[in-house]
Amino acid sequence: MAAARHSTLDFMLGAKADGETILKGLQSIFQEEGMTESVHTWQDHGYLATYINKNGRLPPLVRGGAIDRYWPTADGRLVEYDIDEVVYDEDSPYQNIKILHSKQFGNILILNGDVNLAESDLAYTRAIMGSGKEDYTGKDVLILGGGDGGILCEIVKLKPKMVTMVEISFIDQMVIDGCKKYMRKTCGDVLDNLKGDCYQVLIEDCIPVLKRYAKEGREFDYVINDLTAVPISTSPEEDSTWEFLRLILDLSMKVLKQDGKYFTQGNCVNLTEALSLYEEQLGRLYCPVDFSKEIICVPSYLELWVFYTVWKKAKP
């Protein structure tokens, strides 16, 4: 028996019913009320449903399908993407590599569920290279990460002396293959060979590489950290993440010339606490540094993103 009493409704189920069954069973009730009901199902994940009156102004949900259109932003908002095709979806021994096509943003590279970059996002690459204010001609550049090849592709156009890119995810040939085939608007032909006249790609963990360079006294004009976003969590158990981040920063400063610049992405502008914690770390490096930040609109992110420039304070 199911009786509506004031504002609660008691259900008694003849058998165990899961959420999906219940939602299907409800369709007729909402239809009786003249509401358009639509439900999007993730297998084993949950349901998103809209029930809209005639005067409602919400779009109906796009039902089912192999392609997930509903994602969270970094600051935890729900947004729908215009994904219309799964271009590439492979499990390598290391990770899941997905390239999805967005009608407006082009192909989007997603590693283990983490959005890396879309073909529309030259703004990201420009920002992490210093927003067009730097002269890379004849310079020594170190890129940490940068798997999609966008940064490498843009810098080699600017006649640098040498660009070294260290990307552990390239241990996975399938990432290289996926990018050079489907993210070509971003990486150009730079991933067709991992070595060129003015660049080399090292398939290694960046920590030992940085340690080696530091020991050898090797120095760069620019270090670009495109490894990962600033950790979102601020709980104590995440200390090790901050330790790791600081280790990379310290090592990067060690291989950076005294008048060199370090560029990195931060996080979405709304995660102010995580950004403050990151800036705190910058005050705890082995050498004193200054920094500036810039807020950039990266088209496919659907949220504003913070980028940092860090440099060594002038010696007294």
Next chain:
Amino acid sequence: MAAARHSTLDFMLGAKADGETILKGLQSIFQEEGMTESVHTWQDHGYLATYINKNGRLPPLVRGGAIDRYWPTADGRLVEYDIDEVVYDEDSPYQNIKILHSKQFGNILILNGDVNLAESDLAYTRAIMGSGKEDYTGKDVLILGGGDGGILCEIVKLKPKMVTMVEISFIDQMVIDGCKKYMRKTCGDVLDNLKGDCYQVLIEDCIPVLKRYAKEGREFDYVINDLTAVPISTSPEEDSTWEFLRLILDLSMKVLKQDGKYFTQGNCVNLTEALSLYEEQLGRLYCPVDFSKEIICVPSYLELWVFYTVWKKAKP
């Protein structure tokens, strides 16, 4: 009695239950399944609900509240905005004027439910002025619409000869008041007076003004149409909208110098049919024109937007 049979569920209600009552009644069932259930209600509009398992990755919906965070994009996708404050909400005799605050985009002007512009959206203003490639020094400029004051504010900085802005919505003093108080990052001090050394704001319907100028033989170097988006609907009853759009275009061409430029926004890049129809109209004007288009990322729109430049073909 409510019995689960395979994949459907039959409900019998003891009394008429509305959607909200049903959704509330369902909470315990979803909780039993270990699902987090959250519902967002619009009064008389409908419901948006998520039911998320522990391994789900969707953010919970923000419940209730006076501020609606869930909006459709122009291409009909569901997106959540980080609205945290209603800054201004007044009904004038002409329209509803709302200014909402977004944590990342700043204040957003909304007239009768239509998003006009956010303080973050200088990219919109730059694009509709020709993306920084034009020299406005000593030029005669006509702005149609442009209520938020952004275009006027940016052009007067560039030492034009005279800018005339024709904005009927300024018949509504409350729009001017709202903008000059809460959209100051966009309009600067340009709306404090409706007349300055090199600009004037006419509170009139632009059609009679254009007709008058055409009759007088008055000509401008630039005409900037910031009136409204290209109509989304492509049904026959919308013919009158296209007629209206063509009337404005024809009149604008009449007051445009032979080597002048006409700038306007188009629509979101995904509405390809509406954009094609607009381009068709450009082939049906009284004089032959050429056009180019540019795709711009306007931060608060959460979708890419098309802007047009139109100019008269050289006389043979």
